[in-house]
Amino acid sequence: MQKYTHTFENEMNDAGFLQNSTDEHRASDARNALRSWYLRHARPLPWREKPSLYGTWLSEIMLQQTRVDTGIPKWHAFQSTFPTVADLAQASEDDVMKAWEGLGYYRRARLLHRAAKVIHEAGAFPSTHADWLELPGIGPYTAAAIASIGLGEPVAAVDGNVQRVAARWNAMPLPVDAPQGAKAIQAIADAWLHHDHPGDHNQAVMEVGALVCSPKRPQCDACPLSPTCQSAHNEDLWSQLPVKKPKKKATAWELTWHVVTHKGSVVAMKRPSEGVWANLWAFPELAPPASFAHAGLLLEPVTHILTHKRITCTFHHWQAPSLGAFQAFAKENGGQAMTWTQFQSTARPRLLTKVWDDILAALGEEELR
Ligand code: SF4
Numbered sequence: 001m002q003k004y005t006h007t008f009e010n011e012m013n014d015a016g017f018l019q020n021s022t023d024e025h026r027a028s029d030a031r032n033a034l035r036s037w038y039l040r041h042a043r044p045l046p047w048r049e050k051p052s053l054y055g056t057w058l059s060e061i062m063l064q065q066t067r068v069d070t071g072i073p074k075w076h077a078f079q080s081t082f083p084t085v086a087d088l089a090q091a092s093e094d095d096v097m098k099a100w101e102g103l104g105y106y107r108r109a110r111l112l113h114r115a116a117k118v119i120h121e122a123g124a125f126p127s128t129h130a131d132w133l134e135l136p137g138i139g140p141y142t143a144a145a146i147a148s149i150g151l152g153e154p155v156a157a158v159d160g161n162v163q164r165v166a167a168r169w170n171a172m173p174l175p176v177d178a179p180q181g182a183k184a185i186q187a188i189a190d191a192w193l194h195h196d197h198p199g200d201h202n203q204a205v206m207e208v209g210a211l212v213c214s215p216k217r218p219q220c221d222a223c224p225l226s227p228t229c230q231s232a233h234n235e236d237l238w239s240q241l242p243v244k245k246p247k248k249k250a251t252a253w254e255l256t257w258h259v260v261t262h263k264g265s266v267v268a269m270k271r272p273s274e275g276v277w278a279n280l281w282a283f284p285e286l287a288p289p290a291s292f293a294h295a296g297l298l299l300e301p302v303t304h305i306l307t308h309k310r311i312t313c314t315f316h317h318w319q320a321p322s323l324g325a326f327q328a329f330a331k332e333n334g335g336q337a338m339t340w341t342q343f344q345s346t347a348r349p350r351l352l353t354k355v356w357d358d359i360l361a362a363l364g365e366e367e368l369r
Contacts, residue, residue: 027191030169030228031201035194037224038204041211046072048203053125053150054085060142061112065105068210074103088113089120093279097347104350106280111137129155149199156189157202158182161209166192167242168213171230176242248308255313257283257352259298259359262319262326264369268343269335276306281346283315288329292318298362304351313351315359340368 042048045068047059058078062071081099082088088096093113100109115135119125126132129147133140144157158166163176166188174181194201212223220232231237260267260283268281295317304311320326330337338346340360348356360368 023191026228027188030225031192031194033224033227034192034201034204034208035197038200038207042200042203042207043068043211046075051150053146055079056146056150057125058112060145061108061137062103064108064142066103070102074100085116085119085125088116094347097279098345101347101353106277106347108137110278125150127151129153145202148202152199154193154195154198156186156193156198157206158185158189159206159209161206161213162189162202164215164242165205165209165213165225168218168231168238169225169229171237171241173243175245177245181243250305250308250310253309253311255311256285256287256316257313258285258287258316258318259283259363260288260292260318260320260326260329261363261367262323262337264367265326265337265339266343267326267330267333267335268338268346269333276309277349279347280349281343282349282352284333284335286333287316288318288320289325291321291325292329293321295319299355299358302351302355304354311351315355317363 045059047055055075059071059075062075062078066074078099081095082091091113093110096109096113097106100106103109115137118135126135128151129143132138132143132146138146141157141159144155145159147153147155148157163185166172166185167176167181170184170188172181172184172188174184176182176185189205192201192205208223208225212219213225218231218238220226220229220238223229223232226232231241258267267284269284271277271280271282273279298315298317302313302315304313320329327337329335344356
């Protein structure tokens with residue numbers, strides 16, 4: 001196979017790629033190498049075994065911010081709860097949130113639910129990339145992935161993995177998350193695309209990104225793109241790619257949750273429908289009146305990172321002086337008195353589920369009865 005050694009920095013057009021026939025040959029070699037590599041190395045993921053539009057759509061939404069190992073059991077469980085798009089469309093939002101628990105980023109679940117309603121009303125799944133783009137929660141990457149895998153439409157899907165592989169392959173110095181860099185990455189992905197097998201092709205590039213061209217330790221020796229890649233075996237290059245715009249600094253959020261209890265019950269509150277953890281259940285942020293006994297802090301402050309937010313959460317324990325005072329506090333603050341088991345069956349923020357057992361242990365059996 002021809003070895004490509006020139007760099008592209010001096011000859012970038014607007015899209016940064018496909019200036020000349022060398023680019024086309026290089027892209028064609030990359031395409032063929034990806035195809036034969038994928039046929040030998042594709043992981044046997046459940047949504048690939050018996051592909052369906054519903055299963056592909058779910059997998060694409062679930063895997064947006066979730067690791068494949070976590071996504072597989074959730075994908076099976078979600079489809080047992082909602083076997084069809086009609087079941088999902090007709091479910092309550094609380095049930096959808098509950099089924100989503102453990103995956104985090106609940107906005108995805110809300111948008112999935114809204115999209116299911118649109119599909120159910122239309123009576124059929126969208127049949128083109130452009131139609132998928134019209135649905136809530138479907139951006140260019142997801143629409144391209146579903147249309148290519150589920151419908152065989154020749155559109156190149158670009159996610160974070162593809163950005164990294166393409167930026168390294170072309171030693172591209174532009175930030176991939178800025179307009180010019182994004183355009184350049186799309187041009188590379190379009191040039192690579194296998195028009196006869198677009199679904200396999202898109203999965204091949206993503207798979208190379210996930211398994212071979214990893215952020216910190218790319219395995220160029222095992223990479224099908226190595227003969228055509230500008231960064232292959234060149235740590236000075238791959239370690240700096242992809243270039244990203246400087247990140248916004250995370251803001252600090254000092255959060256206090258009040259664990260208000262009375263004889264085995266606790267006050268839970270559904271969070272507002274907008275903002276952080278919308279519609280999930282958590283503890284009140286408002287302290288109860290002075291007649292409640294402050295039993296101290298339940299845990300050391302817990303740190304939790306959300307996009308652009310660094311949360312430090314403190315859990316105060318309060319015991320209500322009477323059932324009446326307990327119920328009145330719940331009612332006045334728009335909360336609900338629940339047993340711990342009922343609270344546990346609601347959809348809760350990840351910050352809460354990750355320390356849930358520690359909270360119960362800190363309260364002790366006496367308090368939970
Ligand atoms: S050759 Fe190396 S740097 Fe290039 S795409 Fe493959 S793993 Fe990444």
